[in-house]
Amino acid sequence: MLTKRTSGIxxxxxxxxxxxxxGSLGAPARRFVDFLARAGQSVWQILxxxxxxxxxxxxxxxxxxxxxxxxxxxxxxAAEGLLAxxxxxxxxxxxxxxxxxxxxxxxxxxxxLRRAYAAFLKQRxxxxxxxxxxxxxxSFTFRCDGWLPDYCLYMAIKQEQKMADWQQWPRPLRLRDxxxxxxxxxxxxxxxxxxxxxxxxxxxxxxxxxxxxxxHGVSIMGDVPIYVxxxxxxxxxGGKLFEMDADGHPRRVAGCPPDYFAADGQLWxxxxxxxxxxxxxxxxxxxxxxxxxxxxxxILRIDHFRGFDTYWAIPAGSATARGGKWEQGxxxxxxxxxxxxxxxxxxxxxxxxxxxPSVRKLLADSGFPGMKVLQFALDGTDxxxxxxxxxxxxxxxxxTHDNDTLLGWWKNGLTAEQREQLTGYLALTEEEGxxxxxxxxVLASPARLAVIPMADWLGLDTDARINMPGRPDGNWQWRAxxxxxxxxxxxxxxxxxxxxxxxxxxxxxxxxxPAGENATAQNPLKESEAVAVAADASAPSRSTAxxxxxxxxx
Numbered sequence: 001m002l003t004k005r006t007s008g009i010x011x012x013x014x015x016x017x018x019x020x021x022x023g024s025l026g027a028p029a030r031r032f033v034d035f036l037a038r039a040g041q042s043v044w045q046i047l048x049x050x051x052x053x054x055x056x057x058x059x060x061x062x063x064x065x066x067x068x069x070x071x072x073x074x075x076x077x078a079a080e081g082l083l084a085x086x087x088x089x090x091x092x093x094x095x096x097x098x099x100x101x102x103x104x105x106x107x108x109x110x111x112x113l114r115r116a117y118a119a120f121l122k123q124r125x126x127x128x129x130x131x132x133x134x135x136x137x138x139s140f141t142f143r144c145d146g147w148l149p150d151y152c153l154y155m156a157i158k159q160e161q162k163m164a165d166w167q168q169w170p171r172p173l174r175l176r177d178x179x180x181x182x183x184x185x186x187x188x189x190x191x192x193x194x195x196x197x198x199x200x201x202x203x204x205x206x207x208x209x210x211x212x213x214x215x216h217g218v219s220i221m222g223d224v225p226i227y228v229x230x231x232x233x234x235x236x237x238g239g240k241l242f243e244m245d246a247d248g249h250p251r252r253v254a255g256c257p258p259d260y261f262a263a264d265g266q267l268w269x270x271x272x273x274x275x276x277x278x279x280x281x282x283x284x285x286x287x288x289x290x291x292x293x294x295x296x297x298x299i300l301r302i303d304h305f306r307g308f309d310t311y312w313a314i315p316a317g318s319a320t321a322r323g324g325k326w327e328q329g330x331x332x333x334x335x336x337x338x339x340x341x342x343x344x345x346x347x348x349x350x351x352x353x354x355x356x357p358s359v360r361k362l363l364a365d366s367g368f369p370g371m372k373v374l375q376f377a378l379d380g381t382d383x384x385x386x387x388x389x390x391x392x393x394x395x396x397x398x399x400t401h402d403n404d405t406l407l408g409w410w411k412n413g414l415t416a417e418q419r420e421q422l423t424g425y426l427a428l429t430e431e432e433g434x435x436x437x438x439x440x441x442v443l444a445s446p447a448r449l450a451v452i453p454m455a456d457w458l459g460l461d462t463d464a465r466i467n468m469p470g471r472p473d474g475n476w477q478w479r480a481x482x483x484x485x486x487x488x489x490x491x492x493x494x495x496x497x498x499x500x501x502x503x504x505x506x507x508x509x510x511x512x513x514p515a516g517e518n519a520t521a522q523n524p525l526k527e528s529e530a531v532a533v534a535a536d537a538s539a540p541s542r543s544t545a546x547x548x549x550x551x552x553x554x
Contacts, residue, residue: 001299001346002369002393002448007502008043008221009036009493010401011454012058012466013071014100017482021093021109022100025205026073030212035485037216040494040503043299044213045221045451047401047466049206053229056102056476057467059303060229062154065147065292067202069113070105076205081123082116098463099477117197140200143295146288147233152195153181154233156188166236167249174248176237206296214298221348221451222297224290226304227254227270235271241278241285242271252313255321259354265312265321266470272313275330283330283337290338290345298346305349305368308334309359332365348395348449352376367393369449374442375399375409378418386425387445396447398438398456401466405455406438408462435459436496443500450502457493458484 016023016032023029036044050061051068058068077083091108094101125132141148154166161169172180185192213220228234230250235242243251254270256262278285293300302308307329314324339345351363351370363370372394377385390396398406404413414422422428428437435456443450455464458480467475497503 001344001348002395005448005500005502006042007443007450007452007497008041008045008219009039009454009457010045010397010451011480012047012401012476013049014047014058014476015454015466015479017097017480017484020074020088020091021105022070023479024073024075025071025202025209026076028073029209032485033209033213033216033218035490036213036218038487038490038494040497040505042217042503043219043221043449043451045301046223048223048225049296052102052476053231055472056100058223058476059225061225062158062229062232063147063151064225064228064232064234064289065144066151066199066233067206069198069202070109071205072113072198072201073205074112077116077201082119083112087115088112098479098481100479102477113198113201114194116201117194120197136204137200140203141196144199144203144292147292148196148199150237151199151233152192153185154236155195156191157184159191160184160188165231167231174236176239210296210298219298220296221299221301222293223301223303224293226302226307227268227272230269230271238285240274243274244271250316252324253316253318254307254311255314255324256312256353257324257326258322262321262470265314265324267314267318267321272311272327275328278330279333283334286334287338287341291342294342294346299348300346301348301350302368303350304353305351305363305370306353306355306359309362310356331362335366352400369393369395369447371400372396372445372447373398373400373403374438375403375413378414378421380417380421387441387447390445390447392446392448394447395449395451396442396445397451397453398442399453401453402469404462404465404468405453405460406435407456407459408465410434410438412462440496440499443496443502450500454480457489 011032013023013025013029016028018024018028018031019026033044048058048061049067049071050058050063051066052058052070053060053062074083074088078085078087091112092104093108094104131138157169157173158164158166161173166174168174170180171177173184210220228238230253235244235250236248245251250271252272253268254272255267256265258265290300309329309331310326311329312321312324313327314321318324335345345368347366347368349363349366349368349370351359352373370391372385372387372390374385374387374396375398377383377387382389387396399409403409410419422438426437426441428434432440439452439456442452453466455466455478458464464478466478494503494505498505
């Protein structure tokens with residue numbers, strides 16, 4: 001999959017500036033694609049795009065397939081004639097433009113989308129068509145028939161049940177009694193139609209954005225969480241796919257065992273897969289899931305890859321993860337079935353955490369690139385996460401969405417010994433700037449793909465951290481300030497990426513040559529001058545982010 005040296009940027013959709021309370025699939029996302037292209041970046045890594053769940057986490061979504069309604073661009077709906085500007089321009093989308101206010105989004109966004117749906121219905125039937133909806137509506141619903149009806153039904157019931165967890169629904173609905181579901185579909189057809197419309201609009205806007213990114217040489221890498229949320233359409237409709245009892249309650253749940261960082265382990269609570277049943281179906285659900293993910297992303301990052309080898313199974317109702325035990329996952333059999341059904345798999349394995357030899361063997365047998373994170377490297381040894389040890393077939397990072405920003409890590413996350421090791425290893429100097437020196441070390445890695453979080457290119461402190469694992473709230477909120485994606489910063493990123501052969505410098509316009517002489521020989525263009533061609537001439541020579549990093553003392 002990784003055939004050449006390249007680089008990319010990790011930037012959640014939610015963190016984009018613009019939009020209405022949160023980044024969106026319209027102009028904010030396209031402007032960022034333009035920035036990536038100017039910066040010579042080939043990959044845009046994002047977080048899962050499903051509806052956010054418990055703790056506002058995109059990793060606890062109510063669907064492994066659906067798109068997040070918050071990302072639907074309201075200006076694009078207005079351009080379709082489905083909204084008037086007054087329908088959403090007056091709404092208070094949050095007091096702090098650098099934070100996502102999920103409470104306000106929950107309260108305000110769906111009423112706006114319902115107004116758009118009402119306008120959509122008034123546009124039917126489509127003039128000149130034999131059917132009441134446009135062709136792309138039928139194409140979308142046919143393509144998504146394996147998950148869309150259950151998801152829309154689930155959301156309609158959840159609304160009627162005042163958003164209660166599906167395991168608290170009346171027994172006939174909870175256990176999917178056919179007569180009860182048929183009656184609900186009959187009496188709530190309009191609500192089911194609304195949720196279908198929401199996913200139709202998300203898909204339409206998403207596919208347009210993906211096409212725009214690909215046309216600009218940018219591939220989108222997105223996350224596929226290994227587990228589904230306990231309160232999800234997947235768990236409700238999955239039945240035998242999961243370890244459930246006769247009442248629809250999980251028998252065991254996911255987590256990880258006690259370790260140095262968590263004396264009681266971590267109790268995630270996700271329902272576990274019944275891998276024996278999946279094997280009987282030739283892993284049909286997983287094939288459908290990965291096929292759908294490949295229709296959204298160019299590259300898949302499989303979260304918690306080690307769980308396909310062995311996973312920690314905890315009895316449901318446990319207060320901690322201590323009582324769990326290791327169980328055997330599907331291993332290579334699953335990936336062989338996926339490959340047979342879908343062909344080459346552009347997968348990056350998130351192989352972090354406690355790694356048994358069997359996990360390393362699974363990664364090697366799969367051929368997938370794993371991940372190497374610099375922030376895990378400083379233990380005074382020849383650690384595998386130090387850049388010189390990175391395999392070519394890997395993706396390297398300074399930190400992921402679960403780490404602090406580089407500036408916050410440098411200031412507060414390192415011991416004196418670790419800071420001394422990092423300074424010596426990367427030959428960091430105040431003249432160059434701490435941030436630039438660390439990113440230089442990552443980009444110099446042998447790994448074919450290097451991905452840098454956007455907050456680190458901006459030189460931001462801990463306030464820009466995306467997620468702190470174990471913290472129940474305050475995560476997933478960071479948003480970039482408007483105007484920070486400057487031509488000067490794009491030039492800086494492109495220069496440093498090109499230095500390590502991960503990007504090409506922009507071609508400078510040819511200067512007029514003196515008569516009888518070769519113009520190139522008389523006017524050689526320096527690397528810094530080549531970048532200046534693409535940069536705003538009025539921009540300062542050093543970005544604000546670089547000045548911030550430069551000010552940090554060793």
